[in-house]
Amino acid sequence: MMIFITDGNDYFRIRKFMPKVAHVYPFMKLPRNIEYFDYYIPADLQSAISIGTIVDIPMKTRLIKGAVAFIDEKTSFESTKEIAGIDKKIGCLLPFQMEFIKWFSSFYYYSPASTLKLILPEIPKRKSSATEKTSYLKFTNITIGKNSRKLAEQVFDSKNKNYLLFPHDLNLKFSFFLALCERAMESKKQILILFPQKFKLEEFNLMLNEKLKKQTVILNNEFYTSKNLYLEMWNKIKNNEKQIILGTRSAVFAPLHSPEFIIVDDAHSEDYKQWDQTPRYRTTTAARKISELTGSKLILSSLTPRIEDAYIAAQEKYQSISLGALKNDFAEIIDLKEERRNEFTYLSDRLLGAIEETMRKKEKALLIVNKKGMFSYFFCKDCAFELKCPHCSLPLIVENESELVCRHCKHSEPIHLRCPSCGGTNMKALGIGLNQIKKILREKFSCAIAEIDENGNASIEAQIILSTGANIRNDVLKNIKLLGLVYVDSLAYLADFNSSWKLFSWISELISRARCGRSLRAIVQTCFTENPAFKYLNDGFPKFYKDAIELRKDFNYPPFRNLIKIFFQHHDLSVCEKEAERIFQLLEPKVKAEKGMIIEPYLYYLKKIRKRYRYQIAIFLPDLPEEREKEIFVDLPQHWSIDREPANLL
Secondary structure, X not given: OOOOOOOHHHHHHHHHOOOEEEEEEEOOOOOOOOXXXXXXXXXXXXXXXXXXXXXXXXXXXXXXXXXEEEEEOOOOOOOOEEOOXXXXXOOEOOHHHHHHHHHHHHHOOOOHHHHHHHHOOOOOOOOOOOOOOOOOXXXXXXXXXXXXXXXXXXXXXXXXXXXXXXXXXXXXXXXXXXXXXXXXXXXXXXXXXXXXXXXXXXXXHOOOOHHHHOOEEXXXXXXXXXXXXXXXXXXXXXXXXXXXXXXXXXXXXXOOOOEEEEEEOOOOOHHHEOOOOOOOOEHHHHHHHHHHHHOOEEEEEOOOOOHHHHXXXXXXXXXXXXXXXXXXXXXXXXXXXXXXXXXXXXXXXXXXXXXXXXXXXXXXXXXXXXXXXXEOEEEEOOXXXXXXXXXOOOEOEEOOOOEEEOOOOOOEEEOOOOOOOOOOOOEEEEOOOHHHHHHHHHHHOOOOEEEOOOOXXXXXXXXXXXXXXXOOOHHXXXXXXXXXXXXXXXXXXXXXXXXXXXXXXXXXXXXXXXXXOOOOEEEEEEOOOOOHHHHOOOOOHHHHHHHHHHHHHHHOOOOOOEEEEEEEEEOOHHHHHHHHHHHHHHHHXXXXXXXXXXXXXXXXXXXXXXXXXXXXXXXXXXXXXXXXXXXXXXOOOOOOEEEEOOXXXX
16 A cells, blocks of 8 residues: 655645536426536636536537536536536626526426526527617607606615505506616616516507617517527626616516616516416516515505515515505496396496497497307207317307307317207307397497407497407507496306406406596496405405405415415326326325315316316415425426416316
């Protein structure tokens, strides 16, 4: 045996040149149980690589990007390769982004590598000229008043970090936002404003003057289609060359260099919840965490805050901002069980009279019917057989006199004269649809009638405008003198703990946007006047919240429990049932040991999604340490999806 005698300095010299190991999040989608891969750091790069550095790493036969998560002196991987180089186009992620990746992947049960794909732009293979889009649309003048500027100064200089903007007049709100943008630009600070829908973002963008627009980046789905442009703007945000960032849901992942404000406008909107694909995150929750990590101020703006957000605001003592009180003369509620109706189905005498008066004055009316088509159901009166979609098992609606359609998958078939089950000819259509109301109105009135299109627009010649209530632009609402909610009862008693709030929020926002300081008559028809959505409509959100929060406390619903929905999909129903039951038996003792509640497996209300059945399990958990909560799901297979803070339990 040979013995080497060295002095203390030799030990440190040897240690200095020992190969270091980087735990790297690869820029690729990985299963949620894989966090990182290890790579040796070459000696010539050791001083240049730190946590957050974007590096080139070998992955099978190619090089991909990755972010250094941690630097160690050893690896647990059997075969470890070297880092190939450092990416010069991005360089390094911001410190808060690395912390955010750790939190997001843990909170939403998503791998850190997959989370990296959400926040890191894809490097284009070929460089091309990136041209920033310029808006040539007509400028919408919103004056920034003295009070808005004064309020913006107070909030900007305040030590308070969290704000709830409620209630508010829409014009005063936008004036306040513009004043904050001006102050942020002057101070070389950044402001991120998130909007739930693209058309709302576009409407606010039209309010920016040319000086503000030069400092503005708009992040929406269209922006991401150009890799070169996205990378260029991403770096400008990261280097604080752009102070105003406007975007929809995914813009919450922007690389904010020096954020002063994160504003979530219409924070109650379900468009902030990504429900149709993994990761199923909620933007308001992510924005709250980013605000905490960056030290920026958070403003949640809402006419009807989510019950969970209002509860957090009360518990954490958010500063309240009020911009104009809501009027008490909110809406006329018509009880269809008592109101006498004539031959015009679902149109009460009072609503018909209001429409006639509006037409006589040559004004415009907007009527809301929450169902499309002519009738909602088509069935056999002899055997009760109901026509359903062969692909997703939903009831087929009567689109017109000759066609049945499925609103979910667009399947269509001719109307059946005979029952497919018993062969009888006693087929019956029931329910109400937008096309039926349109037909009735055309028989009654001689004026122009139009339907709002998918982009939220309607013919300017139309006196009566029909809509399901989705994506209505302010340009349409500003000319309305009568707003009539003809039929919305299909939303009143859905089998979900959130249904009353969603209906209340939707109606309240629609009426407030249509009124917005203008003269408006609002009429709401319903057969369920005792539903909280209608009962508290004219009393305002505080009374609705008081009733709702007590009910949720009694039943241990959010915010008093953390709700996690897991689900499994398969084209074979029996496979779906057996797998769901197996997982339920696995999780039930773990959940109950933590004093939580677990609901037995049940079919999703659509039954089929892309031709596959979906079985769900809902889990209600108390606040638990991260490791104890993870232990519950540690054995959950990868083919099960995890949906934290789900949009509903249907």
